[in-house]
Amino acid sequence: MPGILEEADKHCAKTGVRLTPLRRRVLELVARADVPVKAYDLLSQIDHTRTNAKPPTVYRALDFLIDAGLVHRVEALNAFVACPQAGHGHAAVLYVCENCTKVTEVQGTRPGQENKPDGFEVRRSVVEHYGICLSCLKNDTSKT
């Protein structure tokens, strides 16, 4: 769903960072897929007639996009998803369907810090739930 790119433009303008064509292109590729994308898949999808992309190209763009709160890294998959709401990168909770691989992002209310050790200062949280989404539960007869 476009709108993501335009939102990203606005968000970057507002925060004073540069969404260059290359970075925008990577964001577009991540956003277009509705499932988590691998870095090397992105690499192979970049137009090699115009840019000469190598691994650092993609990883740098992803680093930027993650810092900007436009993309999340799905840690347990080594993959990346577009953030539907620019700039809310920090508090995201991801629900990943292991059947269709789609990811639903929920803006966490300070996710899961119950029983936090005394005085621990949390800077960044990774919260990923793996399971089966409703749609797959309904459609699959006798799926594992």
Add this chain to the structure above:
Amino acid sequence: MPGILEEADKHCAKTGVRLTPLRRRVLELVARADVPVKAYDLLSQIDHTRTNAKPPTVYRALDFLIDAGLVHRVEALNAFVACPQAGHGHAAVLYVCENCTKVTEVQGTRPGQENKPDGFEVRRSVVEHYGICLSCLKNDTSKT
């Protein structure tokens, strides 16, 4: 702290799985470190005069230990920590200090499923909080 190995022996006996010498050795190495350990570090620490360990050796042992609930994988670090309480593998919440790298494990009360999408059936959760532990906060003067 030993006790972990003995607990693991008991746990495996109870659940009818085999903690072989190799698996026990890997668990020992993970438990001995009080920080997350990398798979290839384990590989290099295994006694190569007695076993001829290759990457699959370590990964298979780790898979077993994780299945058995004796070890956790720290997803965002590609590293592994011993579980202080055998068999509670599923519901763990990890607090990882980015300064000293030590991990504190908390047995989660069904960690962070607030705002769960309708009907999503969670099978496995990854909950990792990164920050600074109390001890590092106190000891470090003007640390970033």
Add this chain to the structure above:
DNA sequence: GTCTGGATGTAATAATGTAACGCTACGATG
């Protein structure tokens, strides 16, 4: 112009993880 810092190109390699196949040892079963 020219300087500068951020962005990108480039080459090489490091680090992490898996597939596929074979062998061995051991318990179950006839």
Add this chain to the structure above:
DNA sequence: CATCGTAGCGTTACATTATTACATCCAGAC
């Protein structure tokens, strides 16, 4: 006892993921 099936491990090769280091380019400040 024989032999069968399976778990565990060895072994080779390779796939995937990620980084380091250095060169170059380019837009804006001066």
